[in-house]
Amino acid sequence: MENFFETQLPKTFGADVRDFLADRLIKIFNANNRDINTIKPGQVLWNAVHKDTKSGAHNMKLVPIVLTLINDDDITKLENGLKMPEHRQNVVARMLEEAFSQDALLSMRDVSLLLCTSSSYASYMRKVYETKHNVTLPHPGNIQDVGNCITHKYQIIYKCVVEKKSPLKVAREINHSMRAVDRYLRDFNCVKTLYLDGKDEHYINFVTKISLRVIDQYIDIINQYVKGLDVAL
Structure with missing residues (x-):
């Protein structure tokens, strides 16, 4: 591949660029073949x-x-x-x-x-x-939060908060890494703190950058299962 660039395009690429392009093309070919x-x-x-x-x-x-x-x-x-x-x-x-x-x-x-x-x-x-x-x-509806599915973030928080499962067990059930589960739990706690402090979903969205759809589902969990309880994650 590198020889092709050298013989067919001798004045277009230098040696380092030829080597880089050849390596990248071979990797792309192997990944798709x-x-x-x-x-x-x-x-x-x-x-x-x-x-x-x-x-x-x-x-x-x-x-x-x-x-x-x-x-x-x-x-x-x-x-x-x-x-x-x-x-x-x-x-x-x-x-x-x-x-x-x-x-x-x-x-x-x-x-x-x-x-x-x-x-x-x-x-x-x-x-x-x-x-x-x-x-x-795992499918786009719950991993990428597309379509009409309940978001995978909601599912993770529900299992941790309502079903009281360990984050490790939830990560295995939902096909997610522990790092992702921990991040969603932190996001949920941010939403919970702001919501219980009287902030609305638009303010929470502005501050946390969490989507309104996910915030609404977190608030649903808070209203049904958390409000009035001493729940700590």
């Missing part, structure tokens, strides 16, 4: 949005990921009587978790295309699985 031999039967290669992409971003960063549609364990369970609706729920959950483990997020539209169903039914299967197993699966 998956060896077909690493994909097992029943798996599919899919491009998904990187989990750190901001919602509404014009230039979305896509990453190639491998998702498992069916495997030997699935077939065994189906042969032993597992019902198809439960199997589909398991597949949805597995794909969402596989995507997140590869630094990506699958939307319900992605899931619907992969499973040849509607986005609404894909969302329904996800919710049924989450309720049944008392977990929160």
